[in-house]
Amino acid sequence: MTYLEERIRKDGxxxxxxVLKIDSFLNQQIDPQVMKEVAGxxxxxxxxxxxxxxxxxxxxxxxxxxxxxxELNVPMVFAKKAKPxxxxxxxxxxxxxxxxxxxxxxQVVVSKDYLKKEDSVLIIDDFLAxxxxxxxxxxxxxxxxxxxxxIGICVEKSFQPGRQRLEEAxxxxxxxxxxxxxxxxxxxxxxxxxx
Amino acid sequence: MTYLEERIRKDGxxxxxxVLKIDSFLNQQIDPQVMKEVAGxxxxxxxxxxxxxxxxxxxxxxxxxxxxxxELNVPMVFAKKAKPxxxxxxxxxxxxxxxxxxxxxxQVVVSKDYLKKEDSVLIIDDFLAxxxxxxxxxxxxxxxxxxxxxIGICVEKSFQPGRQRLEEAxxxxxxxxxxxxxxxxxxxxxxxxxx
Numbered sequence: 577m578t579y580l581e582e583r584i585r586k587d588g589x590x591x592x593x594x595v596l597k598i599d600s601f602l603n604q605q606i607d608p609q610v611m612k613e614v615a616g617x618x619x620x621x622x623x624x625x626x627x628x629x630x631x632x633x634x635x636x637x638x639x640x641x642x643x644x645x646x647e648l649n650v651p652m653v654f655a656k657k658a659k660p661x662x663x664x665x666x667x668x669x670x671x672x673x674x675x676x677x678x679x680x681x682x683q684v685v686v687s688k689d690y691l692k693k694e695d696s697v698l699i700i701d702d703f704l705a706x707x708x709x710x711x712x713x714x715x716x717x718x719x720x721x722x723x724x725x726x727i728g729i730c731v732e733k734s735f736q737p738g739r740q741r742l743e744e745a746x747x748x749x750x751x752x753x754x755x756x757x758x759x760x761x762x763x764x765x766x767x768x769x770x771x
Numbered sequence: 772m773t774y775l776e777e778r779i780r781k782d783g784x785x786x787x788x789x790v791l792k793i794d795s796f797l798n799q800q801i802d803p804q805v806m807k808e809v810a811g812x813x814x815x816x817x818x819x820x821x822x823x824x825x826x827x828x829x830x831x832x833x834x835x836x837x838x839x840x841x842e843l844n845v846p847m848v849f850a851k852k853a854k855p856x857x858x859x860x861x862x863x864x865x866x867x868x869x870x871x872x873x874x875x876x877x878q879v880v881v882s883k884d885y886l887k888k889e890d891s892v893l894i895i896d897d898f899l900a901x902x903x904x905x906x907x908x909x910x911x912x913x914x915x916x917x918x919x920x921x922i923g924i925c926v927e928k929s930f931q932p933g934r935q936r937l938e939e940a941x942x943x944x945x946x947x948x949x950x951x952x953x954x955x956x957x958x959x960x961x962x963x964x965x966x
Contacts, residue, residue, distance in 0.1 A: 605848045605885040608841040635829035635849060639837040646803040646838065653800045654830060690800040 579613045580730065581753050581767060588765060594758040596765065602702055602730060603636045614752050615643035618700070618728045621750050621771070622648070625725045627698045629653060631691070631717065633684055633709050640730055641700040648698075653691065655684040655713060669719040673712040676705070684712040693721035704729040704751065707738030714747065726750060734768045774808045775925065776948050776962060783960060789953040791960065797897055797925060798831045809947050810838035813895070813923045816945050816966075817843070820920045822893045824848060826886070826912065828879055828904055835925055836895040843893075850881040850908060864914040868907040871900070879907040888916035899924040899946065902933025909942065921945060929963045 580602075589597040601607040618640070630652040632641035638654050645652035658670075659682065670685045691697070697717045701710055710727055717724050724747055732739055732751035735758075739749050754768035775797075784792040796802040813835070825847040827836035833849050840847035853865075854877065865880045886892070892912045896905055905922055912919050919942055927934060927946035930953075934944050949963035 599882070600884065601846075604851070604882055605846050606837055606840070607846055608837060608844060611837060612841055635833060635851070638830060638833040639847070642801055642803060642806060642834040642837060643841065645801070646807055649803060651796075651800050651802055652834070656799070656830070687794070687799055689795065 619647040671715040691720035695722040704738040705736040814842040866910040886915035890917040899933040900931040
């Protein structure tokens with residue numbers, strides 16, 4: 577069992593609607609031991625892929641992304657979230673994405689200076705559920721003419737379609753922890769084998 | 772000369788109005804070597820202060836804060852930015868702050884679960900200029916009844932009043948790099964000795 581899985585079992589809060597709250601160690605308060613383990617695990621998996629840059633999205637993707645960047649010794653770039661159309665322009669790549677949780681559209685935006693066509697980009701995020709954020713980041717990489725080397729996720733909700741969407745787009749997804757199901761009534765979290 | 776100062780001299784862009792743009796290695800694209808140096812420097816300075824928690828503000832404070840948290844082996848918490856009054860409530864500490872750059876009010880917000888009265892909190896941020904963000908974080912710590920152990924800043928604009936405001940409030944500020952002045956016409960950055 578990974579340390580992250582252990583923390584999820586111990587400190588994850590299962591809320592009505594089968595929502596898992598893990599912001600005491602991954603989202604708002606961040607346990608550096610979890611980050612060290614996650615970065616080390618991503619490093620072992622991705623170290624020989626010729627990665628030139630790590631791309632994530634603010635805010636909670638930044639911690640695992642910079643810890644891994646320090647191990648791979650490559651720059652880390654974070655896309656910003658903006659309201660649709662507030663940051664259009666010649667200087668930025670942008671892509672509208674839909675939040676199923678908040679039921680609103682937003683935009684992921686990154687400066688053209690920091691994604692180049694020669695880049696081999698590893699995308700890192702804390703959560704994968706419907707895959708909107710990750711697909712948005714993949715789109716930014718494509719706009720730059722660069723390659724996606726893979727997608728590293730801390731916690732995947734395997735019962736939601738994100739992973740399948742990314743794999744159908746020909747991308748490799750590597751998740752530290754995969755959650756097969758959450759049962760609020762039984763207060764149970766079911767994990768899935770493999771990464 | 773620190774590595775961060777070296778990068779500012781080499782890659783900092785001086786824009787009209789004496790604005791320094793360093794988002795190629797500190798803000799949007801982040802150089803992990805800079806983060807390692809910064810975290811190591813903060814660690815040496817603050818390691819014997821009995822710090823129990825690191826507090827920063829999304830998004831660009833997160834990278835130095837988590838790197839330092841990994842060295843000190845304490846949790847890192849990031850305050851979120853919100854529109855005024857969108858996150859009021861029993862669960863959060865919040866404080867309105869003014870952005871002199873954007874000329875707008877916003878709010879810094881942190882869950883009450885992650886700041887406790889027994890905490891000794893080190894505040895970390897990437898930039899210190901007018902000190903609004905740092906003063907806001909200090910206020911959140913005070914609301915929790917906790918202590919501020921110090922304030923660690925990556926780049927201080929010493930010609931703006933942030934440091935003085937914090938020191939007048941009885942707080943210690945430790946900055947990796949201090950900038951005494953920026954001259955757009957001469958394309959010069961002047962550094963200040965000390966931390």
